[in-house]
Amino acid sequence: MQANINKTNQKRVIIIGGGFGGLKLARELSSSNFQVVLIDKNNYHQFQPLFYQVATAGLEPSAISFPFRKVFQKASNVHVRVAEVSRIDAAANCIQTSIGEIEYDYLILAIGADTNFFGNQNMMKYAMPMKSVSEALSIRNTILENYEKALVASDEQEKQALMNIVIVGGGPTGVEVAGTLAEMKKTVLPKDYPELDFSLMQVHLLEGSGRVLASMSEIASEKAKQYLIDLGVDVSLNARVIDYDGNTVTLTDSPAIHTRTLVWAAGVIGNKIEGLSPEVISRGNRILVDKTNKINGYSNIFAIGDIALMKDETYPNGHPQVAQVAIQQGELLAKNLKALSAGKVMKEFKYKDLGSMATVGRNKAVVDLPKIKFQGFFAWMVWMFIHLMSIVGIKNRLLIFINWAWNYITYDQSLRLIIKPKTKQ
Amino acid sequence: MQANINKTNQKRVIIIGGGFGGLKLARELSSSNFQVVLIDKNNYHQFQPLFYQVATAGLEPSAISFPFRKVFQKASNVHVRVAEVSRIDAAANCIQTSIGEIEYDYLILAIGADTNFFGNQNMMKYAMPMKSVSEALSIRNTILENYEKALVASDEQEKQALMNIVIVGGGPTGVEVAGTLAEMKKTVLPKDYPELDFSLMQVHLLEGSGRVLASMSEIASEKAKQYLIDLGVDVSLNARVIDYDGNTVTLTDSPAIHTRTLVWAAGVIGNKIEGLSPEVISRGNRILVDKTNKINGYSNIFAIGDIALMKDETYPNGHPQVAQVAIQQGELLAKNLKALSAGKVMKEFKYKDLGSMATVGRNKAVVDLPKIKFQGFFAWMVWMFIHLMSIVGIKNRLLIFINWAWNYITYDQSLRLIIKPKTKQ
Numbered sequence: 148m149q150a151n152i153n154k155t156n157q158k159r160v161i162i163i164g165g166g167f168g169g170l171k172l173a174r175e176l177s178s179s180n181f182q183v184v185l186i187d188k189n190n191y192h193q194f195q196p197l198f199y200q201v202a203t204a205g206l207e208p209s210a211i212s213f214p215f216r217k218v219f220q221k222a223s224n225v226h227v228r229v230a231e232v233s234r235i236d237a238a239a240n241c242i243q244t245s246i247g248e249i250e251y252d253y254l255i256l257a258i259g260a261d262t263n264f265f266g267n268q269n270m271m272k273y274a275m276p277m278k279s280v281s282e283a284l285s286i287r288n289t290i291l292e293n294y295e296k297a298l299v300a301s302d303e304q305e306k307q308a309l310m311n312i313v314i315v316g317g318g319p320t321g322v323e324v325a326g327t328l329a330e331m332k333k334t335v336l337p338k339d340y341p342e343l344d345f346s347l348m349q350v351h352l353l354e355g356s357g358r359v360l361a362s363m364s365e366i367a368s369e370k371a372k373q374y375l376i377d378l379g380v381d382v383s384l385n386a387r388v389i390d391y392d393g394n395t396v397t398l399t400d401s402p403a404i405h406t407r408t409l410v411w412a413a414g415v416i417g418n419k420i421e422g423l424s425p426e427v428i429s430r431g432n433r434i435l436v437d438k439t440n441k442i443n444g445y446s447n448i449f450a451i452g453d454i455a456l457m458k459d460e461t462y463p464n465g466h467p468q469v470a471q472v473a474i475q476q477g478e479l480l481a482k483n484l485k486a487l488s489a490g491k492v493m494k495e496f497k498y499k500d501l502g503s504m505a506t507v508g509r510n511k512a513v514v515d516l517p518k519i520k521f522q523g524f525f526a527w528m529v530w531m532f533i534h535l536m537s538i539v540g541i542k543n544r545l546l547i548f549i550n551w552a553w554n555y556i557t558y559d560q561s562l563r564l565i566i567k568p569k570t571k572q
Numbered sequence: 573m574q575a576n577i578n579k580t581n582q583k584r585v586i587i588i589g590g591g592f593g594g595l596k597l598a599r600e601l602s603s604s605n606f607q608v609v610l611i612d613k614n615n616y617h618q619f620q621p622l623f624y625q626v627a628t629a630g631l632e633p634s635a636i637s638f639p640f641r642k643v644f645q646k647a648s649n650v651h652v653r654v655a656e657v658s659r660i661d662a663a664a665n666c667i668q669t670s671i672g673e674i675e676y677d678y679l680i681l682a683i684g685a686d687t688n689f690f691g692n693q694n695m696m697k698y699a700m701p702m703k704s705v706s707e708a709l710s711i712r713n714t715i716l717e718n719y720e721k722a723l724v725a726s727d728e729q730e731k732q733a734l735m736n737i738v739i740v741g742g743g744p745t746g747v748e749v750a751g752t753l754a755e756m757k758k759t760v761l762p763k764d765y766p767e768l769d770f771s772l773m774q775v776h777l778l779e780g781s782g783r784v785l786a787s788m789s790e791i792a793s794e795k796a797k798q799y800l801i802d803l804g805v806d807v808s809l810n811a812r813v814i815d816y817d818g819n820t821v822t823l824t825d826s827p828a829i830h831t832r833t834l835v836w837a838a839g840v841i842g843n844k845i846e847g848l849s850p851e852v853i854s855r856g857n858r859i860l861v862d863k864t865n866k867i868n869g870y871s872n873i874f875a876i877g878d879i880a881l882m883k884d885e886t887y888p889n890g891h892p893q894v895a896q897v898a899i900q901q902g903e904l905l906a907k908n909l910k911a912l913s914a915g916k917v918m919k920e921f922k923y924k925d926l927g928s929m930a931t932v933g934r935n936k937a938v939v940d941l942p943k944i945k946f947q948g949f950f951a952w953m954v955w956m957f958i959h960l961m962s963i964v965g966i967k968n969r970l971l972i973f974i975n976w977a978w979n980y981i982t983y984d985q986s987l988r989l990i991i992k993p994k995t996k997q
Contacts, residue, residue: 151723151724151725151726189991190990191989207632208989209989209991216765216988217764217984217988220763223766228720228724229990247724280991284993291615295615299575299653300576301576338641338645339639339641339645341645342578342651542974545974546974549970549974559642563615563639563641564615564616564634564639565616565654566633566705567706567993568713
């Protein structure tokens, strides 16, 4: 079956994945001479850095999701398709998808990474990942449902398991979730559940390495840890999780923790796609690319963002899997595709590290910029400003701003709703 | 099993259902000497009059849903429980629920009504009801998914079935959904799907009686019908739907209509509860009550709102099943319960009809007040003002206002997202 996309005499660029990299590339090509086909499983772009606020009832999924069709309403050369891609047929220059076969002149894989459970079957079954708004929403629903259950639980241990929350992984996501939940323990939850004894509740953050925010500076790690401890989070470093059966987390060196809510933010692995030569797949499923993001051994297939593994002098093991790398690669690739199709030479990618940041809670954030590192209230303001400005859409920006201002004034995450679309059986 | 609710020496009032009636009653009793237990399937109150805006991507579910726990944060005598009630044991003064048995001194049924498919099994299977935010969200997701499918559909008839939308029932809900979708056909949908031919799309409104908005004045019905026709809705009066197989609607007197989206808003039936004497269950499952809302034959069980059937001189067949009746009954019952427990005489209910209204589209609404009827732009402003003021929560009010203003200026229902919480299999 052929997918139904009109033929033009423009060269066709297929972009698989509308995350930071894919979206940037498609936008840069939206006024070009290429026909662009953007394929994603969802009909919206997701703003990953704020997933944790959806999980903790601070923001609505729609505030951080933006429909692709709206982005490209005025770009007649961009065709959005909601589909799953099953296979690349590089010899025939086409891909197999759930909506049929689509031919390409250039193919760009911006398929990103998903949660890595490191093969632990029980984790896969019981732990909650947070790599999509849907998963974040699911965490919100689970936490709220568990608190309703805690109200009617008869024995203390069960009650505690329902109230405790364990977060595995001390990267930005883990730190942000842990900090927010610890704040909720002090503010909104006791007000909502006056019948529960909140001295039973504990937020645990388990990190395998020797520090939280290991990708940031020592001072950022140290400060973030202190903020978490001040908020009442039980931070365990060098913690090794052995197993989780849905009720109890077992660890190598510490006593077991009873919890029904385990958020898994301990690592990512590249999403798989069939049809590429096995030699180009490297550590963590990342795809080996040259300095123009072209996949080794292919002439017209590229990979950008989290899925791509580009080694250079500064980053011999590849770039960090963060939004900025994906955005910068998308931006350069748009220029390079234009150059390539005009028979010109492509430019090599050089990552410009703009710095990194994480927020722990109210007035508490850590910021590492190339020339300066700072923490506290001002860092928190910077964090908010940068994230607000990065959000797609003026209305989303406005709604998020109002939500944040509201939550700040009222100490109240107001979206404590267990809502699921009703499905027909 | 006994549900875990602390015993006090206050008399216990159990309210089943937190719709307009149940919520009003619980609020009025929140500073009283009763212990109030409010039981609902959901942890939030739903604002039914705006479900249609959720279904048509204009508002987020959270904007019209409000967590009960937030409403009663400061009311220490009100206990919220998320549970399903299976049975009343009137002899023992207790109810059986999914969280155990709960005893009562007074029991109030505010369980409302659900969609009535009039026994049509195929309708139950394929038609989409809209009596909860979850169901409304499900309609939004289905419409958007069908448009994605239309893009890749190969033959014209399938394409048309995916684009057509049929609404059965010309009450306020049906009229509002039809009007909004007809507007979207002209504004946002062609922009989102430039590859589709919108002359294929038709919005059908099928009404069984001789006029739309049959519960309103003749002039309101007439104007509403004209507005719908002006917007391009295909309005069929005296239409009899025979069957629907998920693809084709068959009618007695008109040609079949191909559609994958059939919204069923053609009638309601009272929600069932086990344990009451069969004699008190009347037409449409409504429960017969006296003029104090006490169920006939019981001394301490009451019913209010859509589920109650109270006959009086003005309303020999019972009151209309609308929010105002439920709210007024909830308000009076709070006073009557206080009177009853103090050994005083209860007051009889007298419905004060404040009028009714419906909106068809941009600048188009119809309003029937007791002394005056009007239509058009001013009616539309009144409709918006009344609905905005009726919404629970200042933040919700603010967010809805921004959404409405935004949509009005940009002609853009911006929540065109297919989001579902991810569930573990």
